[in-house]
Amino acid sequence: MASIFGHALTAVTIGSGFSKKIKDKKFWFLGILCAIIPDADVIGFQFHIPYESFWGHRGFSHSILFAVFLGILVTALFYSKSFFSKKGLLFMAFFTLCTVSHALLDGLTNGGLGVALFSPFDNTRYFLPWRPIQVSPIGASRFFSHWGLKVIYSELYYIGIPALLYIVFVFFVKRFTKHKHKAERK
Ligand SMILES: [Zn+2]
Numbered sequence: 001m002a003s004i005f006g007h008a009l010t011a012v013t014i015g016s017g018f019s020k021k022i023k024d025k026k027f028w029f030l031g032i033l034c035a036i037i038p039d040a041d042v043i044g045f046q047f048h049i050p051y052e053s054f055w056g057h058r059g060f061s062h063s064i065l066f067a068v069f070l071g072i073l074v075t076a077l078f079y080s081k082s083f084f085s086k087k088g089l090l091f092m093a094f095f096t097l098c099t100v101s102h103a104l105l106d107g108l109t110n111g112g113l114g115v116a117l118f119s120p121f122d123n124t125r126y127f128l129p130w131r132p133i134q135v136s137p138i139g140a141s142r143f144f145s146h147w148g149l150k151v152i153y154s155e156l157y158y159i160g161i162p163a164l165l166y167i168v169f170v171f172f173v174k175r176f177t178k179h180k181h182k183a184e185r186k
Contacts, residue, residue, distance in 0.1 A: 002105040003136040003143065004036055006155040010105060011035035011098040013163040017170050022090055030074055036096040037070070038062050038106075042138055051113055054123060057138075058112065062103040063119040071096030104128070105159070111135030132158050 015023065038061040044053075051057050060066055069164040070118050075083055075091040082088040107128040115126030130142055134154035164181040 001146075002109055002133055002159070003151050005152070006105060006133070006136075006159045007035040007039075007102050008032045009155075009159055009163050010101045013166050014097050014101060015094065016167045018090060018094055022087055026078060027091075027094070030073060030078060031094060031098045033153045034067075034070055034074060035102050038066070038099065038102045045138075052125070054119065058103075058106060058115045058125065059123070060119045062106060062115040063117055064100060064103075065120065067096045067099035067103070070099045084121060088181075094119065107131075108158070109133045109135040 005136050011034065012028070015028060018027075039057075041055065041057050041059060041061040044055055044057060045051075049055050052059075054060055071092045071094075074095045075088055079088060079091050082091065103117055106112075106115050107126060108131055110131045110133065114127040116123050117126050118124070127179070131155065134147075134153045135152045137143055137145075142148070143151070
């Protein structure tokens with residue numbers, strides 16, 4: 001895993017690109033939750049599920065298919081009224097992207113096994129070709145250590161800076177298109 005903070009920040013970054021009209025507290029909360037939830041699979045370690053198995057850490061819960069399912073499920077549960085509308089599609093896209101972002105970030109980390117991105121069709125564990133992010137320890141106690149500090153530094157650098165750039169970029173694009181609409185209406 002990247003750390004919870006890295007995953008949450010990624011969800012916020014993705015959300016920044018979405019329309020203001022659909023963003024309420026629930027939107028942010030659920031988005032962050034989707035970006036973190038794949039790591040609920042660490043519970044498997046308690047039940048002696050091997051890391052490399054289908055249900056193991058970074059297994060099926062880190063796949064694209066799981067992300068699509070979760071995106072649909074969260075929208076159906078929390079935005080049922082908008083489910084069959086354009087808004088509903090936006091919600092599904094957002095929650096799916098947040099969930100997929102988790103696996104992609106994990107794929108950028110320098111430790112553990114890769115992510116089963118194409119599970120259940122292909123259970124190979126993949127990493128991205130470039131793995132600059134310091135892998136985060138499993139469990140909070142180990143996070144508050146030298147290792148945790150290293151994680152925070154590497155995430156500030158490799159997640160924080162791109163996230164900030166993206167948010168600023170979106171801000172200016174939105175402003176520009178707003179002005180353009182206003183000018184067109186005049
Ligand atoms: Zn993970």
